[in-house]
Amino acid sequence: MKEIKSYVEANKDRFLNELFELLRFQSVSADPKYKEEVIKTADYIAQKLKDAGADNVEICATAGYPIVYGEKIVDPSLPTVLIYGHYDVQPPDPLELWETPPFEPTLRDGKIYARGACDDKGQVYMHVKAFELMMKTNTLACNVKFMIEGEEEVGSSNLGIFVKANQERLKADVVLISDTSMISMEHPSIEVGLRGLAYMEVEVVGPNRDLHSGVYGGAVANPITILCKMIASLHDENNHITIPAFYDKVVELSDAEKEALNAAPFDLDEYKKDLEIDEVWGEKGYSTLERTGTRPTLEVNGIWGGYIGEGAKTVLPSKANAKISMRLVPNQSSEEIAEIFAKHFESIAPKNVKVKVTPHHGGEPAVTPTDSKAYKAAEMAIMDSFGKKAIPTRGGGSIPIVALFEEVLGLKTVLFGFGLDSDALHSPNEKYDLYNYYKGIETLPLFHKYFAELNANG
């Protein structure tokens, strides 16, 4: 531990500068206009893996953005850790709400502000630097394989193909991912559950052209009004989702599981204060932790239609659109939910309009075990580094590839994230605490150490 700390201390500034350089690349995978920047980011990651001592570094082409692979096989008899992460980021919109530009990383109050600071560039780069540290201090206790992709924020659709085609190369004993949060630095935690995702885009079309709302208003169905009515009907008065068969495969938690979940440190008043809201919202009969961790949800991620510029325009628009996504829990299938959503949404459209439903991407929910060697290694690493026992939590987010790794590679995952819920992922002013960044770099080598030891002891 002392050696680790002194290496980090000695290289602190460089570790930060390199991360800043990584954060400057505008690697927005959702928007084609950033294409060149995304590709440059892959090049940078590959170079840094090489610099740190990785072998067989390759920028693997896919039908979309490339996957960066690299490895260090110390000894085939040692256990192998497959590190997964992503170098792409969410779009930075709305730009005007950023205090400092999203792609000009800025240090404020001990925090790094930039798109991707936490999700996932900051967290992925901890692994690169922890790897460098183990190489330079000759302490690499496991074989290591890196697989860093550039399409996580748009559904990882080419990763599945890559994983299926590279099963031999990706052989490992566990997948290690840092793309989740802890409760806090005082309450270190490990996520053991992730929700799945079905992301849809809907379009409601009324008249064949935008109309004058005075001449036609009141006589022709307004697609915005219709879309609003359709969206409004998706939750009932208890905020229960109304899509038939939506909850059919959802398993209710046992009383004991509920109790354990709700025992995690959580202060509802602090939560409301942080978000500046008077009341939380959600499905009747469930606590906030249950709502985000164990229940499927439906959110409108975007809506647009008609005139949205300055001032007033009296238009009855031809169409209105929305992006709607659902988070899924174990036993729900992304494809199945996408299908029943589309069927339901089409069925509730009145005859006055035409409706089009297009699925974006999806992903399956996952629950990771807490009785594995890998989970124990993570627990021991946290005990060493934080001096506290990690609390297992169920997160609300989705990392669809966790289910994929299990299905294709037969591998379980450890979600070893160092972010915080307050890091404003996917929002303006995303940040990552310097403390968490360095703490991650210090803690990860301990995982490798303990994972090797636990495997050596059978």
Place this chain on the structure above:
Amino acid sequence: MKEIKSYVEANKDRFLNELFELLRFQSVSADPKYKEEVIKTADYIAQKLKDAGADNVEICATAGYPIVYGEKIVDPSLPTVLIYGHYDVQPPDPLELWETPPFEPTLRDGKIYARGACDDKGQVYMHVKAFELMMKTNTLACNVKFMIEGEEEVGSSNLGIFVKANQERLKADVVLISDTSMISMEHPSIEVGLRGLAYMEVEVVGPNRDLHSGVYGGAVANPITILCKMIASLHDENNHITIPAFYDKVVELSDAEKEALNAAPFDLDEYKKDLEIDEVWGEKGYSTLERTGTRPTLEVNGIWGGYIGEGAKTVLPSKANAKISMRLVPNQSSEEIAEIFAKHFESIAPKNVKVKVTPHHGGEPAVTPTDSKAYKAAEMAIMDSFGKKAIPTRGGGSIPIVALFEEVLGLKTVLFGFGLDSDALHSPNEKYDLYNYYKGIETLPLFHKYFAELNANG
């Protein structure tokens, strides 16, 4: 009539070229970025009035865009016609739907395509050219005053101040406006009713920042969902508006009035075919003509919130907005309706969000008489020019200043419009038929002629 026709024929091309020049100015009053263009448009109108022979032409400054004034007093004992129109236009969005650019007027199939082609540059310019014709052929039978403003599309808020301050200068016997439509060229008509307007902008604010929809979704109220629920509740299952007291002052038409209104030529199948819709929509118990002509309505003119770019972003946005306008019928007051809307909208907001309601502009409804000399003069002009008796109709649009002229100047208005409902006012590909443009220039001098004659005969 023959002399009129030959003058128009001889000057046809110039009349069109001058209109094209007028249409090229991007006089969008709603958006400050067009400011210079709006002002240039006023200059152009003023110059053309001078060229046509108007006296005392003045570009009258206001707190907003200027009002162009000009006059020709032939003989104080003759009746005076105050011609009103506007040189500003609606924003051209969505730009991508225009077949040819909105500010590059283009002739296609005998139609002029451009923003403002019909509303109102094309129609206002008919008056300028009809005035030129009467001056050049020495047939001006009435005194004429022009008042052409640049803020009609944003609520004419400075016109009221101007009119109040210039009551002497604006003294006249009737107001003549061409800013409305006819049923068709085969069924010439005169609008005798206009709806009022209350235009509101609403904002629903949830959490203080955009959130990750996985981490917070299902536990924090989504402002888009809440806004949709609020908008959905504004119409009941009969498409009746649910705002308390909204209909209190609305007067139901008598059976005889209803019968007269529904006797106007109207083909519902053609209407649906033109808009490519399977079903019309509207308040239960009323025909399409009643819905647009005699009933108040509420339309969402725009909505936006969350991520509206390419691809998928899993955000739970901090806020959502909408532009909502109501068309009003006689006895409803714009200010009062704006107030009860705001009160109602705030009252239906759940505690999980904060709501802000901002009124844009408003205007009062108006009904114009059909037994006046001015209406008769218009009817006679149409009989001469079209060979048919004009049908009185009640339009769905709003020209709020009609009520203002009556209140401040004590003047009735004749709505002598030559547009068509299919002109795509406020929409992409706005057009004005060449035929209608020239027909207007030919018909307007007849109005002046008959109005002078009817007044001379007492």
